[in-house]
Amino acid sequence: MMEQDLKMMEQDLKACYSIEENFDTNYKMLNTLGEGKFSVVKRAFHVPTSTSVAVKILQNTKEYTSPICREARIMKSLSHPNIIKLFHVVQRREITYLVMEYASEGELQDRIIKVGSLEESETRRLFAQIVHAVQYCHDHHIVHRDIKASNILIDCRGNAKLCDFGLAAEVIPGQKLAGFCGTLPYCAPELLQAVKYEGPPVDIWSLGVLLFLMLSGNLPFQGRSFVDLKQEIISANFSIPSHVSIDISNVIIELLMINPSRRPTIHQIMRHPMIRGSEACLPPTSTQISQAPQATALSGP
Template sequence: MEQGREAHCSAEETFTADYKMMMTLGQGHFSEVKLAFHIPTVSCVAVKILRNKKKYASLIKSEISIMKSLAHPNIIKLFHVVQTRETTYLVMEHASEGDLLHHVLELGALEESEARRLFTQIVHALKYCHDNLIIHRDIKANNILLDHRGNAKLCDFGLSTKVIPGQKLGHFCGTLHYCAPELFGKEAYDGCATDIWSLGVLLFFMVTGRFPFNDYSSVGVKQQILTADFRVPQHVSVDIRDLILKLLIINPYRRLTIGQIMRHPMVKSSKAHLPPTSTQLSQVPQALALSRP
């Protein structure tokens, strides 16, 4: 017991010596993300700080396990995990241009060429997850970060889960405006299909600057979702409109799959330009980067 306590203290001392915490980048129910300076490599990283409460233990374990298994240019990379008795620190790649939510709100809406490029990168990231039987469960503009090259990075796997083929999920999970209608029912649902619906909401938001379901009350939003009560503005291009309509379908079995989205004209014609390994990543030593299974 004493040895375990000493190990935790040693880990925290090393962590404190190597990292200088700076501004807060984001905050959740039981975590916060801070910008930190990694002194040995003279580089910036993002550190997610999780409180080790018993009721969150399985979520923390799952998030670490899933992030360790991910290696894709459009998914935020996990470098290192430091666990102390009270706190878990996830040291991750820092995307310096912030999140997609604020980027869209600043501009009012994205130019369609930019929306196509970023959306295609997000689709590539989600396809990688689904191919590896990982359901994200919280696809939203806040969870898409932009790196210094302006490329999209999917992040925050705190609600994610790994499934076996054919497995259905059974409880409400996600952010209201992005939630698929089946999440409000009592029956088990296909997690992949709920991620697809969230993609449809995200694409609508990217090209219009607003949500398709946006009533004044949460009850009203839920009712709009359950009836798919939305209208795509006339200025949206035909192929983008077609994709949105094929993603925001009430029946989850009629929605496009991630593979079908990849073959849709809007995505096929996009110049996604998957980013090369960034300069920042190359500065992080092998000792810091996690070994892959």
């Protein structure tokens, strides 16, 4: 039975990914950029084009085959200047490699930790770019479900890039999702209440948490235990620092509405003066992107 399961898993993977025999000679692995429960992300040098890329290395376990296929399929379908681009997918017997655009300035989380909090002007610019990325996802029926500062990368031009679609879901209007996922301090109340939920409002709540963090240097919900943190989130118990300007404070309050139906849609956020008044400065296609390996055709199950 185990041998049969293994063969089925290999068939699923072959349907989703290309196999490149000379992967090891084309890419020189360098330093580790980040690690997760089932993956590690490394910076690599693409020898044929002399280009730096990021390579997400995933273990091909039986239970993780479908999520890997989904993540690759979703990333392949997205093309936006504020979303990390997937260039190439390589499948081996035990490992899958996602070759992606490299953002040289690292995670937004690290920048916030380094400086304490961002200047309001920088927050407005970066947040506008992130909203543009989320709008693109929602317009293409994709919900991210794990928007957080460590999943926002900064490229060499100082522009924001949404990354890590490992928990993303493809949805149709009105479709309800189920099950807890994401990072607890960023999770919307409905995720903690064992009820089916709509995907887009979950991303909107996470944007509110992110905006609060960018300006204050702290998360709005900081319970000392899981129970305390859960209660703070469910009751939306937070206090905006006094130095935050009124227009941004109002945005945070709107995004962190307990009732998901009362949260603005991503298009309503786009019309807010805070976003309209910010120069999103969408980055043009960089030399790095144009030279990097092209994404291969992926077919999902």
